[in-house]
Amino acid sequence: MPVVKNRRVQNTRPHKLMRTLNLREFYDKRNKVLIFRGCGGLGDIFMHRMMFEDFKRLMPDAELHFACPKYYHDAVRDHPFVDQLLDAETVDKHSYIAFYNTTTACGRAEMKLAPLAGPNRSDIWAAHCGLLLTKHNMHIKMTEEERASGREIIDRHRDRVGPSVIISPISAMHNKNMMEHQVVGLVNGLRDMGMCPIGLHDQAIYAFLKNDFPAIGERNIRKWMAIIHEADYIVSVDTAAFHCAGGMGKKTVGVFTFANAHAYGCHYPNVQLLQGPCPFGYAGCYNWGTCPKPKEQDSLPCHSGITAEMILDAVNKVVAK
Numbered sequence: 001m002p003v004v005k006n007r008r009v010q011n012t013r014p015h016k017l018m019r020t021l022n023l024r025e026f027y028d029k030r031n032k033v034l035i036f037r038g039c040g041g042l043g044d045i046f047m048h049r050m051m052f053e054d055f056k057r058l059m060p061d062a063e064l065h066f067a068c069p070k071y072y073h074d075a076v077r078d079h080p081f082v083d084q085l086l087d088a089e090t091v092d093k094h095s096y097i098a099f100y101n102t103t104t105a106c107g108r109a110e111m112k113l114a115p116l117a118g119p120n121r122s123d124i125w126a127a128h129c130g131l132l133l134t135k136h137n138m139h140i141k142m143t144e145e146e147r148a149s150g151r152e153i154i155d156r157h158r159d160r161v162g163p164s165v166i167i168s169p170i171s172a173m174h175n176k177n178m179m180e181h182q183v184v185g186l187v188n189g190l191r192d193m194g195m196c197p198i199g200l201h202d203q204a205i206y207a208f209l210k211n212d213f214p215a216i217g218e219r220n221i222r223k224w225m226a227i228i229h230e231a232d233y234i235v236s237v238d239t240a241a242f243h244c245a246g247g248m249g250k251k252t253v254g255v256f257t258f259a260n261a262h263a264y265g266c267h268y269p270n271v272q273l274l275q276g277p278c279p280f281g282y283a284g285c286y287n288w289g290t291c292p293k294p295k296e297q298d299s300l301p302c303h304s305g306i307t308a309e310m311i312l313d314a315v316n317k318v319v320a321k
Helices: 023-029 042-048 052-058 070-075 105-113 121-128 144-157 180-192 206-210 221-230 240-248 261-265 308-320
Strands: 032-036 063-068 084-087 098-101 164-168 196-201 215-217 233-237 252-256 271-275
Touching (some): 032 052, 042 070, 042 121, 063 070, 070 084, 144 221, 164 180, 180 308, 196 221, 221 240, 240 252, 240 261, 252 261, 252 308, 261 271, 271 308
Parallel strands (some): 032 063, 063 084, 164 196, 196 215, 233 252, 252 271
16 A cells, blocks of 8 residues: 555544534624723723724614723723623623723734824724724713712812812822922912812822822722812823823813823813923833933933923913813
């Protein structure tokens, strides 16, 4: 018998059998869409809110399900175009025909473009799902009870009369945080303008505590949102407070260092964007970790180059609007 050379031996038992849906299963699942976000942070969850209306616009009869970590559910539960809010840890992704995982999509897209900036994250996630956004509306709805709670918390922390200015000076990344001299100059400048500045974070803010400035430490997401909703003005670094305020249409100053202010704030109608100065001419740089310029007190040039006067000028522009 002749020898057959280079013969491929086929595996008669595939490693994974692809199961075909029966008609009943297909009928039950055909109009259900899952958007899955396996992690935070809170700012990214708010930016996800801009996607959901366009999904419904294109597929008005579809059920739109959003899965994210349970801790963040309060940031989404009022959205009118999300039919089910699910826990990312327990949802069965394989029970959906249409399933989109946005967890790493923005990071991959931004690193490809670095050091330059690209689209807003909501647009990156939408493109990942095959969707072009047209609305960018977060549809944040606070109840009257929540709004009253926000007003009460602000009034309880006042140390003077005047329009309330909520200041959010802390991000998860220290190179986005306001430094103490920036905070002190900002608070004193706002007071000279007849305003009442109050800090906001989920824990104590060192610069406010040290200088005996009023600050709110609020861990409940809905109360935190209500405080932002009921403030007259917001001043925030690139963190969740900026995106929440922007989505609410609040008059907001966004203070940005290495991240591109326009990319992150382009869909918010009432924001004034302040971009930290870059010695290389970048409007935001995603290679901040390898910045060759000497760092002053562990601060990047785009961070240390922001002054309280620059922030106050941006506040004046917001007020003038």
